[in-house]
Amino acid sequence: MNQEKILQSLIADNLVSASDSARGRLLREAARLFREKGYERTTVRDLAAAVGIQSGSLFHHFRTKEEILKAVMVETIRLNTAVMQAAMGEAKSNREKLRALISAELESINGQTGEAMAVLVYEWRSLSEASRAEVLELRDRYEALWLDVLTGLKEEGALKADPFVVRRMLTGALSWTVTWYRPDRGGLTRDGLTDQVVAMLGMG
Amino acid sequence: MNQEKILQSLIADNLVSASDSARGRLLREAARLFREKGYERTTVRDLAAAVGIQSGSLFHHFRTKEEILKAVMVETIRLNTAVMQAAMGEAKSNREKLRALISAELESINGQTGEAMAVLVYEWRSLSEASRAEVLELRDRYEALWLDVLTGLKEEGALKADPFVVRRMLTGALSWTVTWYRPDRGGLTRDGLTDQVVAMLGMG
DNA sequence: TTACAAACCAAGCGCTTGCTTGGTATGGTC
DNA sequence: GACCATACCAAGCAAGCGCTTGGTTTGTAA
Numbered sequence: 392m393n394q395e396k397i398l399q400s401l402i403a404d405n406l407v408s409a410s411d412s413a414r415g416r417l418l419r420e421a422a423r424l425f426r427e428k429g430y431e432r433t434t435v436r437d438l439a440a441a442v443g444i445q446s447g448s449l450f451h452h453f454r455t456k457e458e459i460l461k462a463v464m465v466e467t468i469r470l471n472t473a474v475m476q477a478a479m480g481e482a483k484s485n486r487e488k489l490r491a492l493i494s495a496e497l498e499s500i501n502g503q504t505g506e507a508m509a510v511l512v513y514e515w516r517s518l519s520e521a522s523r524a525e526v527l528e529l530r531d532r533y534e535a536l537w538l539d540v541l542t543g544l545k546e547e548g549a550l551k552a553d554p555f556v557v558r559r560m561l562t563g564a565l566s567w568t569v570t571w572y573r574p575d576r577g578g579l580t581r582d583g584l585t586d587q588v589v590a591m592l593g594m595g
Numbered sequence: 596m597n598q599e600k601i602l603q604s605l606i607a608d609n610l611v612s613a614s615d616s617a618r619g620r621l622l623r624e625a626a627r628l629f630r631e632k633g634y635e636r637t638t639v640r641d642l643a644a645a646v647g648i649q650s651g652s653l654f655h656h657f658r659t660k661e662e663i664l665k666a667v668m669v670e671t672i673r674l675n676t677a678v679m680q681a682a683m684g685e686a687k688s689n690r691e692k693l694r695a696l697i698s699a700e701l702e703s704i705n706g707q708t709g710e711a712m713a714v715l716v717y718e719w720r721s722l723s724e725a726s727r728a729e730v731l732e733l734r735d736r737y738e739a740l741w742l743d744v745l746t747g748l749k750e751e752g753a754l755k756a757d758p759f760v761v762r763r764m765l766t767g768a769l770s771w772t773v774t775w776y777r778p779d780r781g782g783l784t785r786d787g788l789t790d791q792v793v794a795m796l797g798m799g
Numbered sequence: 800t801t802a803c804a805a806a807c808c809a810a811g812c813g814c815t816t817g818c819t820t821g822g823t824a825t826g827g828t829c
Numbered sequence: 830g831a832c833c834a835t836a837c838c839a840a841g842c843a844a845g846c847g848c849t850t851g852g853t854t855t856g857t858a859a
Contacts, residue, residue, distance in 0.1 A: 413806085429720050431635030435847060448807050450848065513717060516633050552791050556783070559775050560768040560795065567767020579760070587756050591764065593797055617836085639817060652837050654818065 397473045407466040414452060417442050422463050422507040430460055430510070430517040460514060461522040467507040468529040471499045475536050485543040486594060492537060493565070494585045500569050501581070512566050534558070549594065557592070564588070601677050611670040618656060618666075621646050626667050626711040634664055634714070634721040664718060665726040671711040672733040675703045679740050689747040690798060696741055697769070698789045704773050705785070716770050738762070753798065761796070768792070 401407045408415035420441040424433045435456055439446040453459050478495040482488040500508045515523060541554035550557065565588070574581055605611045612619035624645035628637045639660055643650040657663050682699040686692040704712045719727060745758035754761065769792070778785055 429635065431633065432721070434845080436845095444806085445808050446847085447809080447849075451806060454848095456847065517636070552794065556788075556791055557795070559771065560792070563767040563769070563771020564764040565767070567763065567770070571763050584760075587760055588764070590756060591761075591795065591797075593795075638815080640815095648836090649838050650817085651819075651839080655836060658818095660817065 393477055394474055397477055398470065401470060401473060406469050408462075413442075417449075417452060418459070418463050418466065418507075421459050422467075422510055425460065425463065425514055426506045426509045430514045457517070457519060457522065460510070460517060461526065463507050464511050464515075464518075464526050465529060467504055467511055468526070468533055470504060471495075471508070472529070472533045472536070474499070475533065479536065479540070485540050485547065486549065488540045489544065489592075489594070490585065490589055492540060493561070493588050494581065496565050497568065497581055497584060497588075500566060501572055501574060505569060508566070509569050512569075537561075550592075561588075597681055598678055601681055602674065605674060605677060610673050612666075617646075621653075621656060622663070622667050622670065622711075625663050626671075626714055629664065629667065629718055630710040630713045634718045661721070661723060661726065664714070664721060665730065667711050668715050668719075668722075668730050669733060671708055671715055672730070672737055674708060675699075675712075676733070676737045676740070678703070679737070683740065683744070689744050689751060690753065692744045693748060693796075693798070694789065694793055696744060697765070697792050698785065700765075700769050701772065701785055701788060701792075704770060705776055705778060709773060712770070713773050716773075741765075754796075765792075 398407070402409045408418060410416065410419060417438070421433075421438055424437055424441060428437075434446075435449055436446045438456075438459070439449050449456075449459075453462070475492060475495050478491040479488050482491045499505070511526075515526065518526060537558050538554055541550060541557055544550040545554050568584070572579070572584065574584075579587075602611070606613045612622060614620065614623060621642070625637075625642055628641055628645060632641075638650075639653055640650045642660075642663070643653050653660075653663075657666070679696060679699050682695040683692050686695045703709070715730075719730070722730065741762050742758055745754060745762055748754040749758050772788070776783070776788065778788075783791075
């Protein structure tokens with residue numbers, strides 16, 4: 392699988408942690424807890440218990456609790472940016488690229504990295520000013536992928552509305568799916584959901 | 596103004612607090628602080644300082660800190676449901692009703708009640724199970740307004756996608772505007788933004 | 800076997816938190 | 830003038846918080 396190869400190379404470059412490492416396991420549990428209870432309501436004792444160590448031992452791996460939150464966010468953006476770039480690489484036209492982006496973002500939000508993506512959306516206020524800047528810079532690079540495609544579609548005349556406005560509407564609509572979309576519980580498949588979004592934009 | 600009359604009658608029925616009452620002032624400041632820093636990071640000392648009293652005096656008006664959060668949410672939903680019903684009452688067709696709903700929700704999110712609406716979206720995890728149920732019941736009544744109109748449009752053939760899916764996409768897209776839309780800072784007016792959303796649904 | 804760093808534990812410090820308590824000022828009612 | 834409810838203050842308690850500390854176990858390599 393392509394996504395697996397991307398993950399491997401990111402791990403090799405030390406840009407994200409392997410999920411079977413101590414650090415990776417901690418970050419996965421942290422994402423789960425942060426999403427479930429929120430960052431502030433999750434204590435370092437909760438985090439430690441989730442990976443089976445004492446609370447003090449956390450601070451051997453991370454200097455502060457906030458650093459854990461930042462790591463969850465940074466690694467998630469890195470992974471998803473790489474996955475997006477790969478998904479787009481296979482598409483020829485801008486229409487196909489847009490569909491690939493929508494599908495990939497739905498996968499990010501509702502798949503393996505879903506919990507971390509929710510943390511990214513809901514918990515940015517808990518970051519310090521410095522960490523926020525760092526995360527935002529990565530986020531900007533991710534957003535540039537979208538804007539390139541949408542601007543292309545605008546120039547082709549396929550899109551009438553402002554690319555920035557459309558991207559922002561899509562950000563809200565797609566990230567909100569995390570609160571209601573359950574692909575397992577019958578009904579809509581991920582492809583079906585992607586179809587609906589594309590149709591909503593008048594690009595079916 | 597019509598909205599003012601609605602507010603007056605809700606105040607008379609004791610369903611929302613007058614903004615010049617002690618309770619109303621506290622709830623307004625609470626919404627501001629909860630949105631700005633998040634519920635957990637806002638201390639009762641912050642809240643008390645914002646209205647110029649001692650922290651202990653808060654508990655003369657509310658039994659717990661959580662009760663303040665619940666009150667912010669409950670009163671906001673009550674007000675916005677009433678405003679929505681009024682906005683829809685003036686519309687004839689389902690198309691007009693949908694436009695009225697979108698416009699009114701954008702107003703809720705980006706106008707006076709914007710801070711409270713953001714709290715409603717971001718802070719529900721901080722509610723106890725009991726409070727959450729109470730808020731959700733009010734929320735369901737609010738959502739029914741949307742679903743009635745969207746289902747009507749579906750039956751008329753004006754809408755192709757599933758009403759539930761469309762409503763959920765709209766919920767995400769519209770509530771997300773709070774993070775980027777600044778009507779004061781030039782550019783898009785509220786009407787212009789409403790136009791773009793309507794057009795996005797193929798109903799321009 | 801020795802040496803040493805990484806990973807962890809047990810205990811608890813210092814601080815902040817939500818909330819309680821006992822008491823006081825104010826204004827209206829009989 | 831006595832009474833009382835409402836709104837508030839000043840002080841602080843008990844619990845929980847992030848994080849530190851000093852010491853122990855575990856894995857690796859010479």
